[in-house]
Amino acid sequence: MKETDARTLSPQAQYELRKQVIRLRKKGMSNLDVADGVDTTPSHASQIWQAYLRSGNEAIKPKVRGRRKGAKRKLTAEQETAVQKLLVDKTPDQLKLHFALWTRDAVRLIIKQLYHIDLPVRTMGDYLKRWGFTPQKPVKRAYEQDPKKLTQWLETDYPEIAARAKQEKAEIQWGDETGIQNTAYNAKGFSPKGKAPIITLNAKKSSINMISAITNQGKVRFMLYREKMSSKVFIKFLSRLIKDASRKVFLIVDNLKVHHSIKVAEWLKEHTENIEVFFLPPYAPERNPDEYLNSNLKHKIRSGIPARSQDELMKKTRSFMKTIQKRPQHVSNYFKHPMISYASNVTV
Numbered sequence: 001m002k003e004t005d006a007r008t009l010s011p012q013a014q015y016e017l018r019k020q021v022i023r024l025r026k027k028g029m030s031n032l033d034v035a036d037g038v039d040t041t042p043s044h045a046s047q048i049w050q051a052y053l054r055s056g057n058e059a060i061k062p063k064v065r066g067r068r069k070g071a072k073r074k075l076t077a078e079q080e081t082a083v084q085k086l087l088v089d090k091t092p093d094q095l096k097l098h099f100a101l102w103t104r105d106a107v108r109l110i111i112k113q114l115y116h117i118d119l120p121v122r123t124m125g126d127y128l129k130r131w132g133f134t135p136q137k138p139v140k141r142a143y144e145q146d147p148k149k150l151t152q153w154l155e156t157d158y159p160e161i162a163a164r165a166k167q168e169k170a171e172i173q174w175g176d177e178t179g180i181q182n183t184a185y186n187a188k189g190f191s192p193k194g195k196a197p198i199i200t201l202n203a204k205k206s207s208i209n210m211i212s213a214i215t216n217q218g219k220v221r222f223m224l225y226r227e228k229m230s231s232k233v234f235i236k237f238l239s240r241l242i243k244d245a246s247r248k249v250f251l252i253v254d255n256l257k258v259h260h261s262i263k264v265a266e267w268l269k270e271h272t273e274n275i276e277v278f279f280l281p282p283y284a285p286e287r288n289p290d291e292y293l294n295s296n297l298k299h300k301i302r303s304g305i306p307a308r309s310q311d312e313l314m315k316k317t318r319s320f321m322k323t324i325q326k327r328p329q330h331v332s333n334y335f336k337h338p339m340i341s342y343a344s345n346v347t348v
Contacts (some may be wrong), residue, residue, distance in 0.1 A: 005328065008038060008091065012062060012288065014062065015061065015062045017038055017040065017048075018048050018052075018060035019060065020037075020038050021038060022049065024037060025045075025049045025052075031043075031046045031049065035293055038157055043097060048060065066079065070099075073108040074119060075111070075115070075117065078171040079111075079115055080116075082114075083107070083110070083111060083114075084133075092110075095110060097109060098111065101138060104121050104124045104128065105124075107127075107128065108124045111124075123280065139229075143325070145282070145283040145284055146281065146283065148177065148282075149282065150287070152207075152285075153280065153284070153287070154342055157188045158342065158343070159252060161252070164250070170250045170276075171215060171219075171247055171248070171250065172216075172250045172252065172343075173214065173241070173249055173250065173252070173291055174213060174214055174215070174252050174253075174288055174289045174290045174343070175212065175251050176211070176288055176294060177229050177256070178210055178211075178212075178297070179207055179208070179209050179211075179213045180207060180210065180298060180301050180317055181205060181207045181313075182205065182206040182207070182306060182312075182313050206309060206310040206313050207310070207313070208224055208313050209224070209225050210222055210224050210295075210297075210317060210321075211223050211227075211229070211234070211237050212223075212293060212321070213237075213241060213251060214293055215333060216289070216335045216343055216345075217328065218328020218330070218331040219328065220239070220321070220324055220325045220328075220331055221241060222245060222315060222321045223236070223237045223240060224314060224318060226310075229258050231258055231260060231261040231264050233258075234259065235260075235263065235264060238264075238267070238268075238271075238275060241275065242271060242274040242275050245274070245275075248273065248274060248276075249275045250275075250276055250278060251276070252278045252279070253278075253281060253288075254279070254284075255280065255282050259279065262342070264277075276330050286339045286340075287339060287340060287342075289334050289340045290338060292334040293324070293331065293334060296324070296334075297317065299325075300315055300320045301317060
């Protein structure tokens, strides 16, 4: 009978073979007879039996095959930990590398500089995967953003505004402007492989502008306008805010030039009992909760049937905003985003 090479068997099949050898040997059969019964060699049957006599069942249980974890790696465990920390704490340009983000080539280069170890690009990909690093679309942030001013806003300025609002029983609202166009379309559709679907958009560009304000309780106020943002338009929106408000409003906006205009400042001075305006740090839109409403709006507008005229665009925009006003919990959920969660717990 042809003998089976046990090395070609799976770990579980090897385990079953060993159990058969032990069972037959316990019945008093010789290694020769056992080998003939289970299609193996007498010497292999003897090895299994002797191992069993020395260590019992532990000797015949399946073991993990292949290299031990970490064996044959060029980087030591300490070096791997140091590189991972570097990728989290630093960007390539901070280490004088000509890369904007960490890529396989960038990581490979920094390892070569630090440890004089030249890893292949493909191997570098294996290391990154093992470390839990995946290629991701970056979050865009303004290069001009000042980290010190942002830290001051988060740790000092905003907490002071929130404390004042609580003391004066004012309502904190976050405001922002946005523009919507009918030529933008982001939705995807299924079609045969290699043949992209076609969406017909108007060649003539239509647009509508909107200014809005939200609270962490889900309250939404908005105003649509066709002209450019100006002191007159901004004051008109502020007037509507205080007319609709049952208490004083603390409005937080970005540093658009119009917000700092002399006309706006004079108007605010005449209405200090009803409203005050505060300003976010420069180039920090990700810290304004109203930006997330704008993103939600544009995603909705840029899907479904495209608006064919300015009137349709305005109707589609107003419809979404009217709907969102009836869904305060949806708006409150914007404040759960890590970038704006600092504003989520302030209630007056």
